[in-house]
Amino acid sequence: MSFNVLIVDDSCSMRAVIKKVVTMSGFEVDRCFEASDGMEALSVMAGQWVDLVITDINMPRMSGIELLAKMKEDDLLRMIPVAVVSTEGNEERVREAFSFGARGYLKKPFLPEECRTVLCEIVGIEEDGGYAADDEDTGDLDF
Amino acid sequence: MQQTMKILETSIFEVFEKMFFLYLESIEPADTEPCLKASISFAGAGGGTVDLYLSDDLATRMAQNMLSIEADEVDDNQREDCAREAVNMICGHFLAMTDRNGCYDLTIPRCGPVEGPVPNAGERLDYGVGDETWAMTVLLSGSDGGSGVNETGPAPGEGRAW
Numbered sequence: 001m002s003f004n005v006l007i008v009d010d011s012c013s014m015r016a017v018i019k020k021v022v023t024m025s026g027f028e029v030d031r032c033f034e035a036s037d038g039m040e041a042l043s044v045m046a047g048q049w050v051d052l053v054i055t056d057i058n059m060p061r062m063s064g065i066e067l068l069a070k071m072k073e074d075d076l077l078r079m080i081p082v083a084v085v086s087t088e089g090n091e092e093r094v095r096e097a098f099s100f101g102a103r104g105y106l107k108k109p110f111l112p113e114e115c116r117t118v119l120c121e122i123v124g125i126e127e128d129g130g131y132a133a134d135d136e137d138t139g140d141l142d143f
Numbered sequence: 144m145q146q147t148m149k150i151l152e153t154s155i156f157e158v159f160e161k162m163f164f165l166y167l168e169s170i171e172p173a174d175t176e177p178c179l180k181a182s183i184s185f186a187g188a189g190g191g192t193v194d195l196y197l198s199d200d201l202a203t204r205m206a207q208n209m210l211s212i213e214a215d216e217v218d219d220n221q222r223e224d225c226a227r228e229a230v231n232m233i234c235g236h237f238l239a240m241t242d243r244n245g246c247y248d249l250t251i252p253r254c255g256p257v258e259g260p261v262p263n264a265g266e267r268l269d270y271g272v273g274d275e276t277w278a279m280t281v282l283l284s285g286s287d288g289g290s291g292v293n294e295t296g297p298a299p300g301e302g303r304a305w
Contacts, residue, residue, distance in 0.1 A: 010251070011228045013209050013221060017162070020211070058231070058249050087235025092246045107239070108232045109161035 002028035003123065004048065008041040008055035008067065009085070014108075018054055018085065018115065025116040026125055038062025042070060050080055052123055057086040057093065068100035081122045085115070147241060147292060148266055151193075151283055154237035155270070158229060164208045165201075167270040173278035177261060178202065181226035181254040183234045187247035189292045191285040193237070195230040196261045201277040202226055227252040233281070241292045 005022055009015045015034050023029055033048060035041040037059040044050070053071075057064035064084055071077040083104035084097045094105050104118040120126065152169075159165045177196035184192045197205070206217045206225040231252045238247050261267075265284030271277055285292070 011224050011231075013206070013224045014228050016210055058235075058251065060251050087232045088247075088249065089235060089239030090243060090246055092244075107236070109158045109236065111161055 002030035003051040004031045004033070005029055006033045006035060006041060006044055006050045006053045008035045008038065008053065008059070008064065010036050010056065010059040012036075014056070014085075021112045021115045022054070022119065024112070025119055027119070027123070038064065038067030038070070041067055045071075045077060045080075052119070053080055053082040054085055054119070055082060057084060057088050057097070065096060065100060068097065068102055072101045083118055083122055085110070144266065148268065148283070150240050151233075151237050151281065152268060154233050154240060155268070155281060158232045158236060162209060162232065163205045163225075163229070165204065165272050167272060167279070170269050170271040170278070172261070172267075172269045172280070173198075173271060175276055175278045176259065177257055177278075177280065179222065179226050179254060180257040181223075181230040181252060183230045183252040184250045185234060185238060185247045186286075188242060188245035189247075189285060191283060191292070192265075193230055193234045194265075194282040194284070195226060195233070196257065196280040196282075197226055198276055198278045200274070201272065201279055204272070204277065205229065223254040227254045230254075238292060245292070 007015045007018050009018065019032055022032065033044045033050065035044050039062045041053065041055065055064040055067055064086065068082060071080065071082065078101060081103045082101060083106060084102045085106045085108060087108045089107040097105055104122040106115055106118045156167060159167050175198045178199040179197045179202050181195040182192060184190070202222045203214055203217050206221040207214050209225050210221060231249070234249060238245070261280045261282070265282040268281045270279045
């Protein structure tokens with residue numbers, strides 16, 4: 001299975017770093033879209049199917065929290081797993097992100113391995129590149 | 144204030160090691176004049192500004208390392224973008240370590256060319272990376288005249304042991 005990934009960050013350098021980590025993470029990336037704020041992200045998702053969103057919080061025009069809120073209102077978009085990658089590490093902000101539907105949270109600065117761990121968890125890929133569900137099936141066969 | 148500046152230093156070291164693969168050393172204020180200034184302000188339980196002054200060579204190296212490109216491929220937009228991201232991460236990480244329960248709003252970081260020496264304002268930290276042309280100054284100015292944050296200390300397990 002290959003994924004369409006959307007990276008939302010107002011820093012093109014950070015988008016490049018995250019893109020590199022994603023492509024080296026064992027994900028089969030079909031298409032990798034980029035957006036510089038929440039509004040641009042919604043516009044991308046209006047025209048393309050996306051399997052995973054990775055978003056910053058502090059962005060001009062529409063923040064990551066506002067993007068999560070908009071996605072939560074939409075029956076289709078609310079199904080897409082979202083990982084928040086942000087400098088904002090206080091507990092209230094993290095709780096807020098999860099309450100709006102984020103499934104993973106990674107605080108900048110991060111090591112590539114930390115990013116990979118969060119992304120693998122939310123899409124159900126094991127860090128060696130296999131699928132968590134596949135391993136469970138194999139376990140069943142052992143009985 | 145001394146404890147706050149140590150936490151700020153920890154934040155600076157972690158950001159540079161993890162995102163820019165650079166190991167900073169504390170230095171005396173360098174003669175090298177900065178070429179870029181990146182700033183971010185925070186407001187919440189306290190308020191203030193973090194300013195980052197970077198030499199030309201260090202700004203280039205940061206972009207080179209973050210983007211995995213050669214020095215001659217680095218352009219001004221990339222240098223400014225990396226400097227903005229650096230001050231954003233330094234400030235966010237610093238606030239999370241200093242006052243974990245406090246909720247701060249950060250401004251969108253800004254960056255641009257700067258001329259002349261670093262001004263004498265706020266609390267100052269100076270760093271280098273080997274060569275004296277790779278220099279950086281960080282200024283922390285609280286809107287209250289102090290550090291601008293509540294000093295409740297880092298969460299257990301967070302931050303570097305002094």
